[in-house]
Amino acid sequence: MIERQNYLKIKEHLKYLEEVLQLNPASVERYRFYLRHLLLWADDQHFRYVQSIRPTLPSYLALLPGKDGRGTLASASQKKILDSSKRFFRWAKATFHREMNNLPVSWFETLRQPRQPQKSSENVFVSLAEIRILVNTSIPEDNLALLRDKAAAAMLFLSGMRASAFGTLPISAVDLENLTLRQWPELGVHTKNGKKATTFLLNLPEILEPVRQWDELVRKSLPGSSPWYAPISHSWGDQFLSLEQPGKTRSQALQKRLELLFSLAELDFKSPHKFRHGHAVYGLLHAQTMADYKAVSMNLMHESIEITDSTYAPMLSSDVQDRIAGLSGKAVSTPGDELESFLNKLDRESQKRALVFIAERLAQ
Secondary structure (H helix, E strand, O other), X not given: OOOHHHHHHHHHHHHHHHHOOOOOHHHHHHHHHHHHHHHHHHOOOOHHHHHHOOOOXXXXXXXXXXXXXXXXXXXXXXXHHHHHHHHHHHHHHHHOOOOOOOOOHHHHHHOOOOOOOOOOXXXXXXXXXXXXXXXXXXXXXXXXXXXXXXXXXHHHHHHOOOHHHHHOOEHHHEEHHHOEEEEOHHHOOOOHHHOOEEEEOOOOHHHHHHHHHHHHHHHHHOOOOOEOOOOEEEEOOEEXXXXXXXXXXXXXXXXXXXXXXXXXXXXXXXXXXXHHHHHHHHHXXXXXXXXXXXXXXXXXXXXXXXXXXXXXXXXXXXXXXXXXXXXXXXXXXXXXXXXXXXXXXXXXXXXXXXXXXXXXXXXO
């Protein structure tokens, strides 16, 4: 039986997130989902006494079943639940300081995952070689749907945009002449957390070709408000662009169409999100300066370089191997007193960026 006061506090916290912190509804719903696990764990025990509950929240989450009852709850999901719970308790302690007086602030730091040996996992992304195969796969000239699929694969790789944004991107938001996309919610684009950004395409002519073909076709036949990844209707074996608005299952439809394209190209299927990974890896491998690195991060609509680095650095392991192997053939380089003095004046983060920049210069 869930303690009613706990439920009311969670409800008030969600209202605070929406009205005071002005989080968008989708974000609030995610917090509602995460905090539901907190309510179930606390059960009938009031939140002010949660430090005495056993098993602890981290241990409880570690024992929960995963998707479809298989395995355990994903590590990323556990972390989000713990972070959301910690945020809630800090708010509750400040908001209900008398009622929550028995709950020590030091307990908040126990809401973290236990340290475990890292599990090796394959970092999967669509490579430049694979996207070349996909866009050059032979298809029947009159198969409009497959022409669209090739354009979709190319656009996902060149833009690095999320599938939800791509599926809702209107024709008017695409400017191929300037390799620009307007991922603007006011244009109907479903971006993560409602973020707004103007992003850019990689300038790879061979990969851009099917994108240009499809773009020219949809502009001739549909209004600018129609989705760039336009619906296709079938009649007596013929295919034609439809003015109908796509359904809510657009992302699933995109995945199924890409599965078909991968099958025709005789490649192992990779989900639409793996094209985003491929875009990021390509960009980071070709970045020459911290400004380039920052540009890749901004094009992915990340809040900071740290997010980009933590997400995609593991995917660059092969490049790290090549660079480390090449270090043995380089001459020893000792910084001069002036450079050393300059670096010592910088804070830790600035030193890190400066050293990365210097290393890249020496590698050229």
